[in-house]
Every structure is written in structure tokens, then in C-alpha cells.
Amino acid sequence: MRSHATTLAAAALWGLGSLGAALAGPVEDTLTVTTDAGEITLVTTAPAPEHLRDVFDTIYSGWHFREDETRDLERDDFDNPGMVFVDRGRDMWNAEIGANGESCASCHGGPESMKGLRAVTPRVDPESGKLMLVEDYINECVTERMGREAWGMTSNEMKDMLALISLQSRGEIVNVAIDGPARPFWEKGRELYYTRFGQLEMSCANCHEDNWGNFIRADHLSQGQVNGFPTYRLKDAGMVTAQQRFVGCVRDTRAETFKAGSDEFKALELYVASRGNGLAVEGVSVRH
Amino acid sequence: MMRGLALAAGLGTASALAAWAGEVAPKDVVFEGGAIAASLTGTPGNPEEGARIMTTNALGNCVACHAIAAMPDVPFQGTIAPPLDGVASRYSEAELRGLVANAKMTFEGTFMPAFYKTEGFVRPGAGYTGKAPEGELAPILTAQQIEDVVAYLMTLKD
Numbered sequence: 147m148r149s150h151a152t153t154l155a156a157a158a159l160w161g162l163g164s165l166g167a168a169l170a171g172p173v174e175d176t177l178t179v180t181t182d183a184g185e186i187t188l189v190t191t192a193p194a195p196e197h198l199r200d201v202f203d204t205i206y207s208g209w210h211f212r213e214d215e216t217r218d219l220e221r222d223d224f225d226n227p228g229m230v231f232v233d234r235g236r237d238m239w240n241a242e243i244g245a246n247g248e249s250c251a252s253c254h255g256g257p258e259s260m261k262g263l264r265a266v267t268p269r270v271d272p273e274s275g276k277l278m279l280v281e282d283y284i285n286e287c288v289t290e291r292m293g294r295e296a297w298g299m300t301s302n303e304m305k306d307m308l309a310l311i312s313l314q315s316r317g318e319i320v321n322v323a324i325d326g327p328a329r330p331f332w333e334k335g336r337e338l339y340y341t342r343f344g345q346l347e348m349s350c351a352n353c354h355e356d357n358w359g360n361f362i363r364a365d366h367l368s369q370g371q372v373n374g375f376p377t378y379r380l381k382d383a384g385m386v387t388a389q390q391r392f393v394g395c396v397r398d399t400r401a402e403t404f405k406a407g408s409d410e411f412k413a414l415e416l417y418v419a420s421r422g423n424g425l426a427v428e429g430v431s432v433r434h
Numbered sequence: 435m436m437r438g439l440a441l442a443a444g445l446g447t448a449s450a451l452a453a454w455a456g457e458v459a460p461k462d463v464v465f466e467g468g469a470i471a472a473s474l475t476g477t478p479g480n481p482e483e484g485a486r487i488m489t490t491n492a493l494g495n496c497v498a499c500h501a502i503a504a505m506p507d508v509p510f511q512g513t514i515a516p517p518l519d520g521v522a523s524r525y526s527e528a529e530l531r532g533l534v535a536n537a538k539m540t541f542e543g544t545f546m547p548a549f550y551k552t553e554g555f556v557r558p559g560a561g562y563t564g565k566a567p568e569g570e571l572a573p574i575l576t577a578q579q580i581e582d583v584v585a586y587l588m589t590l591k592d
Binding site for chain 1: 491495497498499509510511512513514545547548551555556557558559560561562563564565566567571574
């Protein structure tokens with residue numbers, strides 16, 4: 147809240163209104179998406195989860211911080227450039243790519259069988275005790291059940307499949323577990339979130355907790371939520387996963403980043419996802 | 435990086451080497467409170483060059499966070515930090531030098547990066563490559579660039 151007051155004051159005092167910087171806070175708007183199966187309204191603002199109450203009253207999807215044109219692209223699956231990748235994911239789902247001709251479909255049936263998964267991952271696998279991203283579940287099938295080489299964490303195959311699987315949970319409320327076996331991972335993620343990395347000595351919190359709503363040059367800082375991921379990023383003209391976004395944000399602090407899929411970034415994804423507990427999975431969102 | 439380049443370019447010319455030798459290295463900077471009394475180079479700063487550094491992404495990029503009404507042509511000035519107009523009426527040259535070199539000596543824990551510091555970072559990288567640095571880390575701005583920025587800031591009087 148403090149940041150909003152500062153921004154408004156800044157705009158008024160220094161005559162920046164004309165630059166558009168006065169549009170400080172999240173845009174008030176509702177995200178209703180036209181899909182093949184009718185319209186669905188997504189929860190893009192929610193009361194902050196219990197563990198964040200001393201920091202935020204309300205949490206917002208990054209969608210609220212983007213320009214009108216970018217927000218509009220997410221209102222209709224026909225306009226959403228991410229849907230192309232979902233379609234590619236569906237082809238791969240049905241393709242008999244396993245060493246013995248298995249496809250994802252031959253074990254799981256339709257992709258609808260994945261409904262709900264995105265909303266509760268990252269999560270600790272009860273059998274192995276490992277923290278699992280959706281990407282890890284995908285690779286487990288690819289290697290152990292289909293006898294193939296693991297897909298690269300940010301390869302096209304991986305991102306297409308992630309897009310397809312995430313879309314099955316569109317509209318479901320993010321609810322990752324942070325207690326029990328998840329706790330140590332969550333705590334590690336939280337520690338990373340507040341660590342000031344790199345030569346610029348910036349933490350995730352410096353930008354997305356202390357300064358959301360403010361402008362860092364032309365970039366309108368959001369709360370850095372991951373409920374929209376994977377996202378179609380207009381700047382990159384392609385899909386970006388949460389893990390990739392973390393790489394980018396840490397690199398921008400003039401730091402040596404962790405790798406996508408590293409233990410560090412997996413823990414961070416759990417923690418960041420938990421800051422969005424209460425927002426809807428957007429399936430494939432659109433950002434700039 | 436930048437320092438390496440400067441060194442390489444200067445090799446062989448005696449005067450460049452002398453200028454280099456006259457610089458105060460980041461490790462040797464003496465702060466009094468948050469201020470640095472003496473010039474880091476002995477060469478007066480160039481305010482025009484300072485303005486360029488402050489608005490160039492890969493250099494100071496001060497406008498990412500600070501608005502400066504005296505630079506009306508620079509679009510998308512940040513709203514993170516206090517505006518810099520009139521800053522030379524609020525601070526002395528020594529205080530401004532200290533603020534640009536390492537604002538954390540003035541404002542503990544501030545979000546503002548230290549532009550003339552080479553140690554004490556968590557996982558510093560080689561610029562914006564995301565990779566580990568090879569060899570010694572260079573400060574974000576050179577000593578002379580700090581002086582140039584300070585020279586520009588000194589023009590921002592109420």
C-alpha cells in the first residue's frame with residue numbers, strides 16, 4: 147500500500163502524469179475468458195493467504211499490471227497466442243513416442259485426467275519425498291515409463307506439455323501445501339525470496355513485495371505471482387515457464403543465476419506459488 | 435569487465451597508466467559517515483557524460499528508479515525512489531559522491547545498488563549474463579564515471 151501512495155505523490159509532484167506513470171496500482175478489471183466450452187471468469191485478486199497477512203491484504207495476478215492490449219489477449223482463447231503451444235502439447239500427448247509405442251494417452255486417457263494438478267504443484271511426492279514440479283512429473287513418465295531421454299527443463303516439448311497440462315486446471319484455485327513434508331522446501335524457498343542477490347543486491351521481495359505497483363523504468367512491477375504460468379510472453383514471442391522467469395529476474399540483478407529445475411528454483415517456485423494461494427490458475431496467460 | 439577494457443586500452447600509454455594509478459580503488463574508498471570527501475580520480479567530472487551514464491541501461495540507469503524533471507526527454511522514468519531534482523541543494527558534493535558509490539553507507543539496507551563496490555555480494559555475476567564472473571569483479575561504474583555522475587548531480591539545484 148505504501149508504494150501506491152508514494153507513486154501517486156510522485157506523479158502529482160513531478161508532473162509525470164503525462165507519462166502514464168500515474169497508472170500506478172493494479173488495473174481494476176475482471177478476467178472472463180471465452181473458451182470453446184463457454185465463458186469462465188478467473189479469480190485474479192484474492193485476500194492474501196494467512197502466511198502473507200503481515201505483508202499484503204490482497205494478492206493480484208500479474209494480469210492486472212499489464213496494458214489493456216495485453217490483458218485483452220487473454221480474454222479469448224482464439225486470441226491467446228499461447229493456445230498454439232497447447233495444441234502442440236495435445237499432439238505430443240497423443241503421439242506414440244515411447245520406446246514401446248506408448249503415448250501419454252495410452253496410460254492416462256485424455257488430458258482432462260490432469261485436471262487439478264497445476265493448482266497443487268509444486269508438491270512433495272509422498273512416495274519419494276522429492277519436491278516435484280509439473281515438469282518433474284512429465285520427465286518421470288518420459289524416462290521411466292516411456293524409456294526416453296529426459297526432456298530439457300525448458301525445451302519446446304516440455305513447455306508445450308506444461309501448457310496443455312496447466313490449461314486443464316484453468317480456473318482452479320491455487321492451493322499448494324506448505325506444511326508437513328513441504329515445510330523444509332518452503333522455508334528454503336522463502337529464504338531465497340528474501341536474499342539480495344548479485345551485484346545489484348536485490349531480492350525478489352525488493353521488487354515484488356516492496357515496490358509492486360511502482361514503475362522500474364517502463365516496467366510496471368507486479369507482485370510476481372506464478373499462477374499465470376506458463377505464460378506467453380510477447381517480448382520473447384514464446385512460452386516462458388516460472389523457472390525461466392526466475393532465471394531472468396535473478397540475472398537482472400547481475401547475479402550468477404541458478405538453473406531452471408535446480409533444487410533452489412524448485413523450492414523458490416513452491417514458495418512463490420504459495421504466495422498466490424487463492425488466485426486461479428490461468429492455464430496459459432499472456433504477458434508482455 | 436569495463437575496467438579490464440579500460441586497462442587494455444590504456445596499456446602502453448604512460449599517461450593512461452598514471453591516471454589509473456591515481457584512482458582510489460573500490461576497496462580503498464574512505465567514507466566519513468556516508469560521504470566521500472576526495473575525488474576518486476583527481477580529474478573533474480563531466481556533467482554531460484554523467485547525464486548519459488545516468489540514462490543508459492547498462493551503466494547507471496538511475497532513471498530506472500528515480501525521476502528527474504530536468505531530463506524531460508527521457509521517457510519512462512521510474513517511480514521507485516525519490517526524484518533527484520534539487521538534490522545538490524540537499525546534499526554536498528562529498529555526500530553525493532558517497533551516495534552514488536555506495537548509498538548503503540547513507541541509507542542502511544537501501545534498495546539502491548552500490549555503484550562503486552566489488553566485494554560482499556551473494557552470487558555476483560558477470561554483468562547481466564547470468565554466469566559467474568571470470569576473475570575479479572569490476573564495479574558497476576568506473577571511478578571517473580562516478581565523478582561524471584556527481585558532476586551532473588551537482589547541477590540539480592533548487
